[in-house]
Amino acid sequence: MKKAVCLLSGGLDSATCLAFARREGFECYALSFDYGQRHRIELEAAAKVAGRLGAARHVIAQISLDAFGGSALTSEIAVPKARSFAEMGEGIPVTYVPARNTIFLSFALAWAEVLESSDIFIGVNALDYSGYPDCRPGFIEAYQRMANLATKAGVEGRTHLVIHTPLIQLTKSQIVKLGRELGVPFGLTHSCYDPLPGGRPCGQCDACLLRRKGFEEAGIEDR
Amino acid sequence: MKKAVCLLSGGLDSATCLAFARREGFECYALSFDYGQRHRIELEAAAKVAGRLGAARHVIAQISLDAFGGSALTSEIAVPKARSFAEMGEGIPVTYVPARNTIFLSFALAWAEVLESSDIFIGVNALDYSGYPDCRPGFIEAYQRMANLATKAGVEGRTHLVIHTPLIQLTKSQIVKLGRELGVPFGLTHSCYDPLPGGRPCGQCDACLLRRKGFEEAGIEDR
Incomplete structure (x- = not known):
C-alpha cells in the first residue's frame, strides 16, 4: 500500500483531509x-481522530515554536472574538503563527x-482561510518545487514528491459535506482557538464562527 | 541596525557565516x-561562538527530529570513518539528516x-558538501522563492526575504582563510560527527577529514 504523511491538527479540515487520503487508498x-x-485539547482530538480513521501511526512532534512568540495561538496576545466574516477577510489575523505551515x-x-x-496531505483551504498566507495555492506549489530539490530521493530521481491539498478550493460547507460522505x-x-475551561468551544473566535457557518450552510448537524 | 537570523551549528562553516554577517553590519x-x-558538544560550541562573535541573542530551539530516525546523526546507524575524498563525493552519506536544512x-x-x-544567513557550501541535497544553490533559490510566498510580510509586500549563503561556492580552505580574516x-x-569521550574530535569521520584538509590547504593552524 502506498504510504502518505498526513498533517493532522485535530480540526475539521485536517480530519477530512486524512479521511480523503484513506479513501484514496493510502496507508496514512x-x-x-x-x-x-x-x-x-486539539492534540487529544488529533489522537482520537487518527485512531478512528485508521491511521497506521500517529506521531506528535515536539517543537519549540513558542520560543519566538508573535502569535495569539502561542503567546499572550488575546484571541479576537465575534468578528464579522467581512472583518475576517481583511488582512492577516493575530492568530496567524509565523511560518507555521x-x-x-x-x-x-x-x-x-x-x-x-x-x-x-495537508488540509489547507484558500477560501475560508482567515487570511493566512501559507494556505494559498501559490505557496503550496512553491513548497512542492522546493521539496523536490531538498531530498535525497528527489536528487536521485527516485520520487517526485506531491503535496496534496484536496480541500484547497472548497468552502467550509463543502468540506462539511465531504467529511460527512467520508x-x-x-x-x-476540535476547531476552537480559545476553548472554555473544560474544553468546550468558545463559540466566538474566527474558527468557531467559520465552523458554525459551514455546518449551517451544509444543513448538517455538528456532532 | 538591520537584523538577520543566522543559523549556527557550532561548526567552522556556520561560525564563519555568522562572522561574515556581523562584518556586513547585521545585528545577528x-x-x-x-x-x-x-x-x-556542538551546542556548547554554538553558545560560545555566538557570544564571542557578538550575536545579539542566541536561541537553541528544541525539535524532535529523532522521532523519525533515518540518519547516523540522530539514530544508531554508525558514522562512517576514514573514507577517501573520492568516496565522500559519491552519493549521499548516512550522516545526511532528512530535510534538515x-x-x-x-x-x-x-x-x-x-x-x-x-x-x-546559512553556512551551506556546495563544494565540500559531502553530497547533501539541501546544500545546493538550486535548493536555496527554490527555498527563497517559497519563503517569500509563506509570510505575512511577503504577502503584504513589506519585505523581500533573502537567504544569504556567503560560503556556497567556497572550498573548505577558502572558508578557513575567510574565517581567519574575520x-x-x-x-x-566543533565539526566532528562522532567525538571521543571527553569531546575531542575523532579525526576519522568525513567532517574531521574535510576540516583537516581545509586547514592544511590554507596553511593555517586549527586553533
Whole structure:
C-alpha cells in the first residue's frame, strides 16, 4: 500500500483531509505538533481522530515554536472574538503563527523521506482561510518545487514528491459535506482557538464562527 | 541596525557565516537546534561562538527530529570513518539528516518574521558538501522563492526575504582563510560527527577529514 504523511491538527479540515487520503487508498502516517499552543485539547482530538480513521501511526512532534512568540495561538496576545466574516477577510489575523505551515510541511517532508513516501496531505483551504498566507495555492506549489530539490530521493530521481491539498478550493460547507460522505467523526474534532475551561468551544473566535457557518450552510448537524 | 537570523551549528562553516554577517553590519540573531543529535558538544560550541562573535541573542530551539530516525546523526546507524575524498563525493552519506536544512530554514523564517527581519544567513557550501541535497544553490533559490510566498510580510509586500549563503561556492580552505580574516575563534568551533569521550574530535569521520584538509590547504593552524 502506498504510504502518505498526513498533517493532522485535530480540526475539521485536517480530519477530512486524512479521511480523503484513506479513501484514496493510502496507508496514512498522521503527524501533529506540540508547538506551545495555548491548549492541548486539539492534540487529544488529533489522537482520537487518527485512531478512528485508521491511521497506521500517529506521531506528535515536539517543537519549540513558542520560543519566538508573535502569535495569539502561542503567546499572550488575546484571541479576537465575534468578528464579522467581512472583518475576517481583511488582512492577516493575530492568530496567524509565523511560518507555521512551512515548518509543519518540513517535518512532514523529513518523515516522508524516512518512510520512502512521496505523498504529503495537508488540509489547507484558500477560501475560508482567515487570511493566512501559507494556505494559498501559490505557496503550496512553491513548497512542492522546493521539496523536490531538498531530498535525497528527489536528487536521485527516485520520487517526485506531491503535496496534496484536496480541500484547497472548497468552502467550509463543502468540506462539511465531504467529511460527512467520508465518515469523519465530527464530534471528535476540535476547531476552537480559545476553548472554555473544560474544553468546550468558545463559540466566538474566527474558527468557531467559520465552523458554525459551514455546518449551517451544509444543513448538517455538528456532532 | 538591520537584523538577520543566522543559523549556527557550532561548526567552522556556520561560525564563519555568522562572522561574515556581523562584518556586513547585521545585528545577528543566532539560531541553533537541539534535534536529538548524538552529542551536545556542538551546542556548547554554538553558545560560545555566538557570544564571542557578538550575536545579539542566541536561541537553541528544541525539535524532535529523532522521532523519525533515518540518519547516523540522530539514530544508531554508525558514522562512517576514514573514507577517501573520492568516496565522500559519491552519493549521499548516512550522516545526511532528512530535510534538515529545510526544517532549520523554516524556523529561521519564523523568527525572521517575528523580528521583522528579511535576512537569513546559512553556512551551506556546495563544494565540500559531502553530497547533501539541501546544500545546493538550486535548493536555496527554490527555498527563497517559497519563503517569500509563506509570510505575512511577503504577502503584504513589506519585505523581500533573502537567504544569504556567503560560503556556497567556497572550498573548505577558502572558508578557513575567510574565517581567519574575520577573526573566527576556530578553537571554539566543533565539526566532528562522532567525538571521543571527553569531546575531542575523532579525526576519522568525513567532517574531521574535510576540516583537516581545509586547514592544511590554507596553511593555517586549527586553533
